[in-house]
Amino acid sequence: EPEVTQTPSHQVTQMGQEVILRCVPISNHLYFYWYRQILGQKVEFLVSFYNNEISEKSEIFDDQFSVERPDGSNFTLKIRSTKLEDSAMYFCASSEGYTDTQYFGPGTRLTVL
């Protein structure tokens, strides 16, 4: 069964450093998303992406965040200058269509020291 994959599973970085989190969505899916979950808190929407453009973003997704689909398979989330409060699980998700179910990848645990 097709799955969303994410790399790395765990990323440790120093405050102020840039990180890139990578995702490979399910191959026939057209809509891509990033969510995050701070330890003990709810899953929060960051951004949705379709047709090589951001279609929606949350207040959390400020100028330090960016997304890109650099090729036909990868979808990346870049955090330009990490802060301590960026420490969280970051989940990539994809869906076939606008209204379709979103399937989540296994997540990347980001730890900012």
Added chain:
Amino acid sequence: QKEVEQNSGPLSVPEGAIASLNCTYSDRGSQSFFWYRQYSGKSPELIMFIYSNGDKEDGRFTAQLNKASQYVSLLIRDSQPSDSATYLCAVKGGATNKLIFGTGTLLAVQP
């Protein structure tokens, strides 16, 4: 602020019993409703989705939706210890495809 509310639990049920998980939402324009299961340290895994008022059954799981009361629930019949997890309710509005999650209800099924 559009909210999804769930009782955080823990909800403890004996093995074989019915577990009932509840969720309310604030946005009357919400169109799609999802239940995800999340084991500790893992990602959300889709259990069921429901779009229309009424019940929807899939194996041991039944989702119930009441849009007038802005209420969605998940029943798990014949609960198993492996069902022990956090159950996340997620709601999607009509004009957006972002999911708004509740904080989740921790279910503990006692052998």
